[in-house]
Amino acid sequence: MNIRHIAKEAGVSVATVSRVLNHPEHVAPKTREKIEKIIEEAEYTPNWFARGLNFNKTGTIGLMIPHILNSVHMEIAKGVEDVAHRKEYIALMCNAERDAAKERRYLEQLIKRRVDGIVLICSSLGEKDFKMLEEQNIPVVLIGDHKDGLGLHVVSIDCRQAAEKAVSHLLEAGHERIAMIYGFEPEVENGHKVEGYKTALEKRNLPFREEYLRTVENSIEGGYLGAKKLAELEEPPQAIFASSDYIAFGVMDALKDKNLKIPEDIAVMGFDNVRMSNLVEPKLTTIEVPLHKLGVYGARLLFDLIEGEEDGKEAKTILLQHKIKIRKSCGHKERIGEMF
Amino acid sequence: MNIRHIAKEAGVSVATVSRVLNHPEHVAPKTREKIEKIIEEAEYTPNWFARGLNFNKTGTIGLMIPHILNSVHMEIAKGVEDVAHRKEYIALMCNAERDAAKERRYLEQLIKRRVDGIVLICSSLGEKDFKMLEEQNIPVVLIGDHKDGLGLHVVSIDCRQAAEKAVSHLLEAGHERIAMIYGFEPEVENGHKVEGYKTALEKRNLPFREEYLRTVENSIEGGYLGAKKLAELEEPPQAIFASSDYIAFGVMDALKDKNLKIPEDIAVMGFDNVRMSNLVEPKLTTIEVPLHKLGVYGARLLFDLIEGEEDGKEAKTILLQHKIKIRKSCGHKERIGEMF
DNA sequence: ATTTTAGTTGAAATCAATTTCATAACATGT
């Protein structure tokens, strides 16, 4: 079933059928109606490939997700999908699985498939990859923390500042020995959150202790392992700042296993404010990151780039607002009140 | 940069270049090497659409997900993605958002894009849609509970039996007044889990009480609302069986708000065994569903269908094993022990 | 020495659309 069948059926040329599909205003009303009826009856849909061959537009964007089971990434992804769907775009989902090689393979696939643009969520790609993308003239937007000076369009939050805020909160709650468990993602960040942690300590003239900074896999399991090590230290910390809620969940599990009470014995601070952070016991104090909004803004920027609304010559950085979400895991409000 | 550039550069015809790409064994070694080098240098990639026009294969499958933020669905999706990626396929991610209209729109898009096959996770599509799919000759596999007699390829677990097992466990733990909160998903299930619940009661000659069966949205919020209503009943239940872990999380939150102790005052049983069910307080007793495996088997079946390994004429149903995962939310083991 | 065969290669057809350009028919203005 192709355009020629329709044309023959209608007793017109393929050009006319094509016009009905693409520029219906250039076809006489009665001819158009007749052809439309035949198209309807035959349930004819123009061949996707033939169409793409002419337009060289796919109505498809690539969506690179570091870890499909992490709801942080998926909330961002949903923001992207919401915008894309409204624009009648579909996203090719790429689960990079925190594996730079797999991410690169996916990237090559996306280029092959000539997607109209790519959203990279917390990507581990390097400068070579970005250069290739630029050569291919495919618009790219990066969402999430990233290396500085990449010359890319970025939508993120100020992670340095957010981390400093988090640690300051812990300090204000009366904790002095504050450890950080840092979920490392390959090549993603050069440690903005760690910088914020150090800055907060410095500002109070507190020493930075090497043994209080642990780098783990960014997962529940990573947090569990990291917290266990910290709890076994000769002088264990009074509070743990986790660089993600998922890590914090693992931390809390480990501390419970060690029969430590949260926050009485040890405080825990998260980062992201995923849905579950409000359901663990005690409810997790964390940094509220506008995850969905991050995705929405990222997608909007990408479509501006695709549609040429934005020339894209100079890298645009959009920083969204974050807030601290105070719940129960860092000590009682009264105690915090005393500090002021 | 197209195949003709390469051909001209190499001083050969486009046919030869095409052969290097597709049937290199039919090209003289030195010609081949020369062309390969030129392809390499020019970073030439054959046009995706032109290729598709000939092959009519896309290397793409559709992946319909009812709710992208629900880790049950995403764990299944990951299973699918794992298999697809190994086969060098990419999945077009469709977030149906529990909205039959949106799901149908996505389905049309998938057909337009001539995907090689479709995996439907817990789909809300109806028979008309499936008929259309069959006409289009696109292989489809449905993962998850579903209406009976759909004539589709299905990978699932025996939800009726699993629910019965769950409720029986509650009964064996000494609870008599057992309520069920059922996460309705439009058109998905005709209540296999509810059937199992009723069967378990019947087998012990316990009455089915209308007010103990609540249908809610399948989400944390739905569970919260449902449990609140149940707790406010004149004679509240002694146990709540939630049809998903997410609902159970909401249930637990509501019960805590009502100052009810779990499991002393009221027991809670989940379904799915998502990662977080092991991290809430108390740890949730639940039905362990092989989510990832469900995705893997679904994808394998789909690829068998695509590759013609499976003729697909008669609908195949694969039922995977489930287990009950006993943790802390339904009462102590000792107490259960007493019952035997 | 001649026929057969296998191995290479290119011209042209094909895939299914879109689009340009030319032409015909008809309406409008002078």
Add this chain to the structure above:
DNA sequence: ACATGTTATGAAATTGATTTCAACTAAAAT
């Protein structure tokens, strides 16, 4: 009545590959 403009349509070119078929070469078999 004639020049001009407008509208509707089709033939053919175009998009970028793959593939068939024919032709040619060189090696092997007779």
